[in-house]
Amino acid sequence: MRVPLSWLNDYVKIDLPVKEVEMILTNAGLEVKTIDYYGLPGADLEWERDNVVLGHILQVEQHPNADKLVLATVEYGADKPEVVVTGAPNLFPYVGQGDIAHLNLYSPLALEGATLYDGHKAELKKTKLKGRELRGVYNRCMLCSEKELGISEEHDGIIIMVKDEYAPAYKAGTPLQDVLGDAVLEIDIIPNIARCASIVGVAREYAALTEQDICYPDYEVVMEGQPLDNRVVITTENAKLNPRFVALLIEGVEQKPSPFWMQYRLRLAGQRPINVVVDISNYVMLEMGQPNHTFDYDFLRQRADEYAPDGPIHINTRLPHEGETLTTLDDITHKLQPYNILVTDPLGNLSLGGVMGGLNSEIKPETKNVLLEAAAWNFINIRRTGTQLGIHTDAAFRFSRGVHPSQALLGAKRAAELLRRLAGGTVANGIIDTYPEPAEPVKVDLNLNYARRLSGLNLSGTEIANLLRRLEFDVTVHAESLTATVPDHRMDIEGGHDLVEELCRVYGYGRIPSTILADTLPPQRGNPTLEQEERIKDILVQAGLQELINFRLTIPERENRLYAGDKTWQTDSADTYVTLTNPISPERSVMRHSILASVMDIAANNSRYQGRIAIFEIGQIYIGQPDELLPQEKTRLSLVLTGQREVPHWQTGDEPPLYDFFDLKGILEHLCDNLQIQVQYEAARHASYRPGRTAQLLLNETPIGMMGEIHPLVVERFGIRIEPGQAVLAADIDLDALIPAIPQAYPYKPLPTYPAVREDLALIVDKTVSAASIEEALLTAGGPLLQEVKLFDVYEGKPIPPGKKSLAYHLTFQSASKTLTDKDVSKNRKRLIQQLSKMGASLRE
């Protein structure tokens, strides 16, 4: 909503600096988004007070040497008038009329030295006015167009302002800043201030906030025409959909441009002036918030001649018939929906009520008689209609946010009176006001203690009442409460809480104290799951991984790239995706089933720039449940490693070693060690991973995830750029299973009192024997003194026989009760070797 301050000033006194007005409105919820200045300081073109003034045109004569130029004699408050050379076509009609001072034509006059925009340039270019000879007549001043002043693009003629009984009292010589200078506030109309979608609406708020009285527009109409009674009948079929319909008839309207002051206000408010009838309709809507519509009365009468030659025009509002269509005045034909409300006559529909007029019944250039409609409509129907048909008119904007039925009569009278005054019309005698169920005044009770408790303000009933009265509430104060009658321009007050907001706004949010919560502190339970997730993130970050946060919207096809050539993986989930009906793009139409797929995509994107990629994400996947409304949201961890294991350094050269399977496994071991969780790794097969380099993670024998080297085909499908020999490692783990297993507390291991004895042992075993099984056997056979088994070498090749491998271990023996002797250790060692030889292991000498 664009609000010119000069217009606002018609209804409430604006005597504070613009910035303060802005702050007062913004703080009260009428957020000023921008301020546009016209001619005033702050504008791109400031009209110099001494050099740009108002001129009174006294006479217009033909230029002696040029057909297309005239000489205008202009009085501007100086000792003698100035003769100005101009080519403005809108002065030509006055040539040769002699003294035209009595016509009261005024125009902005720029004096020599004034800075203006160059009217002949397409862009806004400033230029300084210099005196020069124009075809033999010396000229030092200029009458200005809108473009030259930075008001609009208009440059077809100069601005001509007529002083009459309805126009401001123009006076020659007044600095133009004081006449047309303005600041326009762009106010964001949020849903609960729909009442402020008008200048009067904003004025009302400003008056309340600054404790001033408001001066409403003149809502009286002079009706001197023939009676309207027998000429038009209006019925509304559903008072819920169309609570009120007011109509007035204005006859003998002259269609011409509206006066400059109205055009200027419309322009500043963001409307293009059209002609006096359309402009008045828009002006009243902007001024007091009631949209209105004009019909060609003679067209309606012609139709009535068909259905009731001797009877009145019959206008009826109703819902559409099955299959009914309507052509709006933008010449688009709409198929109507059951919730569109129509203004009709017995022959068919005339307009889309509250949204847009129909093409056939609209005002035409030759229209003389205007039937004016101002109505109230159900805001939900208007909202649905506007959205469905994609029509966003100013009327629909207001009606879809709620315009109180009380405003219809005021708006209709105001528009009719302006048509009488400015368009030369005669208002038929009588107002048709179809208002079968007048809105009851809304009364709201407010408990005073509740008001104090909610606001934190310790105010008396009278103080609260006085704050509300500033917003035109009619308030009665009782002992413990008050009753407020809501003013009839508002539809947003339902309960005491609404009144508290109003009293806080008027009191000033800024004046309400700031206090620290004194209420009982709830039991502090924390969020253990979140805390563990965050702990896992920290451990992975310590291990050198970067956390990601990805889009959770994807498509199944993108996720299925994870499964190399194995159809069974693609069928499990297709119908369990949470699927959008209105995706923003086909690429983001379902909620993800896999985090790994998005982490792989990020690996691919980064592989163009990064030598080392070590990334992870913790987040939700969404598995739709056929019998449940909402999907299961499961928390998973996915991580991907590829590329250089270390940051390259000048001492180690450009190509540090690459990540492999055991880096990934080491990170997972590091994670589980930190979490005090025992996880088993079991060789497995999975369509995402390279066979032979894949493991399933088991927690207490239950699978909780997969890890391994990503299958080369999958790497290729994701487009991860890799060097020869470079592997992509990944893991995908169910945190809903892992996190509950993290112990809250665990016993520490006491530090040893007696020294440890370390022994090395190299075994030769079949290549197929797993390291884990040897380690387990060693620990079992080693007895309680064997504290630690650590593999330090794996070797195949000569002199180890083919099909065999050598595993070398550091064994640590230690007792908690004594220093071990060689005898103790060798006894254990012997037993160990004996046991292992049963597994086919031999000692490597």
Added chain:
Amino acid sequence: MLAQLDELYAESLEKLKAATTTAVLDTWYKETLGRKGAVYLMTRQVGQLSPEERPVFGQQINKIKTDLENAYQERLAEVKAVELESHIASSALDITLPGRRPARGGLHVITQTLREIYRIFGDMGFQVYRSPDVETDAYNFEMLNFPPHHPAREMQDSFYTTKEDVILRTHTSAGQIRAMHNYYPEPVRVILPGMCYRNEQITTRSSIQFTQVEGLAVGTNITFADLKGTLTEFARRLFGANRETRFRASYFPFTEPSAEMDVSCFLCEGEGCQVCKYTGWLEILGSGMVHPVVLRNGGYDPAIYTGFAFGMGPERIAMLKYGINDIRLFWDNDLRFLQQF
């Protein structure tokens, strides 16, 4: 014999002075004071002397031994000092060469921002409560006092799913009712972080997916003044102790009164800059007193309980703090971006 002794002493001192390395000193020591060194060999000659001469010779040789030992220690210290100095001098590094960095990991900048928010509110007794991303229309809208076709719904364009009444939550306010049901009849003090989704064009300023942190406090003694105090405290902890806050009337269907909180611009100190659009204020969060309808839907009787709620966008906070001008960077996950934080 004594003369020989003097001669040995003088000669040895001479050699000691000439020694400039620890290696030469080592040799000198072996040859002079070692087990088969010159002094020892002299000692063995004591047998050739008469019993009268022996004490004098003995005394003399012990003196020489001690003196030489002292002289050696002194010289050794000198030489060692010189050697150390020259070793240090010759092993200076070009300290401008780059260091050897450990492989760096990091938290996503939004996780970092969220944790800061958790910590500050945690100190004030607000605990984290999480609720689903995929929500029912009832939790996301209806129970929060957004009736169907209400104009406020237009402020948040939803993604709908193939299941009727199931949408992607447009704000984490959707968890308010769930939290109230969970905690009733205890007082509530929670923050609700999470991912939200809106059907909007993806631009530098808006995304179809964004995180939000909602806050909710419900109790028998909670006022609008508490809302102001709590959120001002939060703003000062997050943006600096000197920050001013401004509360402006606003509108959310689930709060009444509602307020927008601005923080004095920390980039220009309120002077006016491009980021604060020359207003001196930065819009940080929306807030308000919990609407009685919402309290009732959560199980709390509005005649007894009041509460406040607020909501903020961690991306906006991070954008302001680090001067990030494109919201799309957050989910692009370019490591060159993420590793700056």
